[in-house]
Amino acid sequence: MTKAQRSSWKSHISNELIFxxxxxxxxxxxxxxxxxxxxxxxxxxxxxxNPRIMNLSLDGILHILDPHTVFTDRFSEYYxxxxxxxxxxxxxWGLDPLGYHLTNLLFEIANVILVFILFQRLxxxxxxxxxxxxxxxxxxxxxxxxxxxxxxxxxxxxxxYLIAFIYFMEFYRSNKESDKRKIKYFILSNIMFLxxxxxxxxxxxxxxVLVAYMFIVxxxxxxxxxxxYLILPATLMMTYALGSYSYSSYFGTGTFKQTYGWDWxxxxxxxxxxxxxxxxxxxxxxxxLYIEPGNSSLLEPLFLISILFIILIVYLFFKYIRKDKxxxxxxxxxxxxxxPASNIISIQIKTADRFTYIxxxxxxxxxxxxxxxVAYKLKGISFSTAAISIASLAVISFMLNLTWYNGVTLWxxxxxxxxxxxxxxxxxxxxxxxxxxxxxxxxYHNALKYTQFVLSINPDYYPSLKEMADIYxxxxxxxxxxxxxxxxxxxxxxDIYRSSDYIIIAQLYExxxxxxxxxxxxxxxxxxPHPAYNDKGLDARIKKLKDLINEE
Numbered sequence: 001m002t003k004a005q006r007s008s009w010k011s012h013i014s015n016e017l018i019f020x021x022x023x024x025x026x027x028x029x030x031x032x033x034x035x036x037x038x039x040x041x042x043x044x045x046x047x048x049x050n051p052r053i054m055n056l057s058l059d060g061i062l063h064i065l066d067p068h069t070v071f072t073d074r075f076s077e078y079y080x081x082x083x084x085x086x087x088x089x090x091x092x093w094g095l096d097p098l099g100y101h102l103t104n105l106l107f108e109i110a111n112v113i114l115v116f117i118l119f120q121r122l123x124x125x126x127x128x129x130x131x132x133x134x135x136x137x138x139x140x141x142x143x144x145x146x147x148x149x150x151x152x153x154x155x156x157x158x159x160x161y162l163i164a165f166i167y168f169m170e171f172y173r174s175n176k177e178s179d180k181r182k183i184k185y186f187i188l189s190n191i192m193f194l195x196x197x198x199x200x201x202x203x204x205x206x207x208x209v210l211v212a213y214m215f216i217v218x219x220x221x222x223x224x225x226x227x228x229y230l231i232l233p234a235t236l237m238m239t240y241a242l243g244s245y246s247y248s249s250y251f252g253t254g255t256f257k258q259t260y261g262w263d264w265x266x267x268x269x270x271x272x273x274x275x276x277x278x279x280x281x282x283x284x285x286x287x288x289l290y291i292e293p294g295n296s297s298l299l300e301p302l303f304l305i306s307i308l309f310i311i312l313i314v315y316l317f318f319k320y321i322r323k324d325k326x327x328x329x330x331x332x333x334x335x336x337x338x339x340p341a342s343n344i345i346s347i348q349i350k351t352a353d354r355f356t357y358i359x360x361x362x363x364x365x366x367x368x369x370x371x372x373x374v375a376y377k378l379k380g381i382s383f384s385t386a387a388i389s390i391a392s393l394a395v396i397s398f399m400l401n402l403t404w405y406n407g408v409t410l411w412x413x414x415x416x417x418x419x420x421x422x423x424x425x426x427x428x429x430x431x432x433x434x435x436x437x438x439x440x441x442x443x444y445h446n447a448l449k450y451t452q453f454v455l456s457i458n459p460d461y462y463p464s465l466k467e468m469a470d471i472y473x474x475x476x477x478x479x480x481x482x483x484x485x486x487x488x489x490x491x492x493x494x495d496i497y498r499s500s501d502y503i504i505i506a507q508l509y510e511x512x513x514x515x516x517x518x519x520x521x522x523x524x525x526x527x528x529p530h531p532a533y534n535d536k537g538l539d540a541r542i543k544k545l546k547d548l549i550n551e552e
Contacts, residue, residue, distance in 0.1 A: 014126070018116060018126075018130055019113055019116075021130075022109070022112050022113055022116060022130075022133055022134070022137060023109055023113075025112075025134060025137050025138065025394070026105070026108055026109045026112050026137050027105070027109070028394070028398075029137065029138050029394050029397045029398050029401070030105055030108055030142075030143070030146045030147070030397070030401060031105065032398065032401045032402060033101045033104065033105060033146055033147040033401055033404060034098060034101050034102060034105065035405065036097060036101055036147055036404050036405050036406070037097050037405065037406040037407075038095075038097050038100075038149060039148065039149075039404065039406060039407045039410050039437075040407040040433060040436050040437050040440055041148070041150065041288070041407070041410070041433065042150035043148075043149055043150050046086065046149070046150045047086055047090070047095070047100065047149060047150075048095060050086070052064055052069070052083060052087075053083055053086040053087040053089075053090045054087075054090055055087075056087050056088065056090070056091040060087065061084065061087070064080045064083045064084060064087065065080050077153075078198075079153050079198060079199055079200060080198050081156060081160075081195050081198040081199045082152050082153040082156055082198075082199050082200070085103060085152060085156060086100070086152070089103055097149065100149045100152075101147070101149060103152070104146050104147075104148075104149060104151070104152060104155055105146060107152070107155035107156060107158075107159055108137075108142070108145075108146045108155060110159055111136075111155065111158045111159055111162065112133050112136060112137040113133070114159065114162040114163065114166070115129075115132060115133045115136050115162065115361045115364065116129045116130060116132070116133035117129075117166065118162055118165055118166055118169075118361075119132050119133070119365055121166065121169060122169070122213075122217055122329070123217075123325070123326055125326075127372070128326060128365070128368050128369060128372055131364070131368035131371065131372075131386060131390075132361070132364040132365040132367075132368040133364065134364075134390055135360075135363070135364035135367055135368060135389075135390060135393070136360050136361050136363075136364040138390055138393045138394040138397050139283065139360055139363070139364070139393055139397065140283040140286055140393060140396045140397045140400055141279060141280070141283055141286070141353045141354075141356045141357070141360055142357065142360065142397065143286075143397045143400035143401050143404070144286075144288065144353055144354055144400070144404065145353075145354050145357050146401070147400075147401050147404035148354075148404060151354055153199050153200035154200055154202065154354050154357045154358075155357075156195075156196075156199035156200070157196045157197075157199040157200035157202050157203045157358070158196075158357060158358050158361075159196075159199075160192045160193070160195040160196035160199060160203070161192075161193070161196045161203050161206060161358060162361075163192045164188075164189045164190070164191075164192035164193040164195075164196060164206065165189075165206070165209070165210070165213075167185045167186075167188045167189035167192060168185070168186070168189040168210055168213075168229075169213070170185040171185035171186045171189060171229075172213075172214065172218065172225075172229065173218075186229075189233075190232050190233055190236065193206050193233050193236060194236055197236065197237070197240045201240070201340060202337070202340050202341075202355070202357070202358055203358070204237055204240070204339075204340055205336040205337050205339050205340065206233060206237065207230050207233040207234045207237050208336045208339075209332070209333060209336050209337065210229070210230060210233065211226060211230065212329060212332040212333070212336060213329070214226065214229075216325055216328045216329045216332060217325060217329055268350070269342060270303060270306035270307050270309075270310055271302055271303060271306045272341075272342060272350075272351060273306060273309070273310060274302075274305070274306045274309050275351055276338060276341070276351070276355075276356060277309070279353065279356065280334075280356070280360075280363050283393070283396060284396070285417055286353055286400060286417070287413065287414055287417040287418050288410060288411075288413070288414050288430075289349075289352070289414060289418070289426075289429060289430065290351050290352070290418065291418065291421075291424060291426050291427065317331065324369065324373075326365060326366075326368075326369040326372075327366060327369050327370070329362075329365065330362045330363070330364075330365035330366030330367075330369060331362070331366055332362070333359065333361065333362025333365065333366075334359045334362040334363055334366065337358045337359040337362065338355070338356070338359045340355070341355035341356070367389075368386075371385065371386045406437065406441070407433070407434075407436070407437030407440060407441070408434065408437045408438060408441060408443075410437070411430050411431075411433045411434035411437055412434065414429075414430035414433070414434070415430040415431055415434060418430060420457070425458060425461075428454050428457060428458060428461060428464075429463070431450050431453055431454050432450070432451070432454045432461065432463045432464045432467065433463070434446075434450050435447045435448075435449070435450030435451040435453075435454065435464065435467055436451075436463070436467050438450065439467065439470060439471060439474075444471060444474060447467070447471060448471055451464050451467045451468050451471065452468075455468065460487075460491045462488055462491050462492045465484050465485075465487050465488035465491065466484070466485065466488050466501070468484050469481045469482075469484035469485045469488065469504075472484060473508070478508045478511060478512055479512070481508060482505050482508050482509070485501050485504060485505050486505070488501065489501055489502070498528045499525040499526075499528035500525075502521045502522070502524045502525035502528070503521070503522065503525050503538075505521040506518040506519075506521035506522045506525065506541075509521060510545070515545045515546075515548055515549050516549065518545055519542050519545050519546065522538050522541055522542050522545075523542070525538060526538050
């Protein structure tokens, strides 16, 4: 064996050991999620009650790939790659949550390893890449993404995003223009980017990150490569963005739903920038949901502090960050990948930990490079600080993962970290969801306790009205349940589940042998813009009820 072969063999072994180390870290921090149940937050819609994923066949796959079925199936998102993964899980595991959590964990392991591979190839610095991957693996902002089955889309988007980047880098660094592999890498990069988009819209900044890569890492200063290399991914990005916006405009929900004006965005963005920076650096007291931020005046202290903070960041950028490639690229990665969460196009939830998932890789690189720079002057202190930081982040992440065991543990954390604030209706959501979680666990005493608490504060709180109706159904008090459902329907005219509510009302009337009222409820269900069942199914049920009336 030659010296070069021995060096290559040692490098190969070293990478394998690093992969094993990263695997152990991820499993140690996030492996506890394998014991988790489904939670009453999107898991029911995405998996438990989702017929779209329960038919692994050619017809079933084509059904998921067809964008039109999002409307006909009353589904709020078009992420077919994510849904195909659920379909495979359902085929193997049925509704056993273990399999779904295992898939999430495997995607997280892949992402952590891919982060190491990407940064190693970018900067040829094993220590920097390993530390970056470790920070990404243990950061508490990843806990909910891994433990929440409905966050599969974030994990998958990141996987395809990273693979697409690696393929593009291989394409760009290939010196032989006639090399067939160069074309293959380019095609594969764009296919992976398309898969990332069809997993989640958070992959949209990918072309911008490629620009940052060529400009910062490769020192590309000619315009031609940017135009030639980016026209296809930019076209994919724009096509997807415009399609999503058109879909949301029609459907009234989804990734892009403009609910605020540009004036609100400019008021909100500085505060948002500070909020996410704090969560990156000090990930304590994290919660499933947060109070929506927003200012009403340019003179509010938080807005002014946010502006001063942004000015400080801009100063540090020009003074220090842009002079170091790893710092500059890590900074660019964070900023660009947080654009979808910036509300430049308004989204339904203004701030959420899961929105940071892709950006976290850049944060890991940025922080690791700072540790590395400090290490040149204060080796012992820098190493100790890095080790303590990673250990602390790992412990916090593990503790957060514990709270995702089921809906009860999840929403208990929500009301502990964000208790009810008089006058702030958003803070009732955790109590409403906790009541629902208790009902699903069969604890009707606590379900009633939290549901009544919410309704005592806001008698028209839509989720709790429906929850109270479900409790009445369990108790056999059908008349009271119907009245609650009707009250809920009066309160919220925009809910996509209105047709389902009318069908439940109809079914309750059937149990009470009030067939005429049941027919009226079924007819109302048909008139809703997103019917729960197709018209033929409802028509058949109505015809059967009419036959029963005639027989009487």
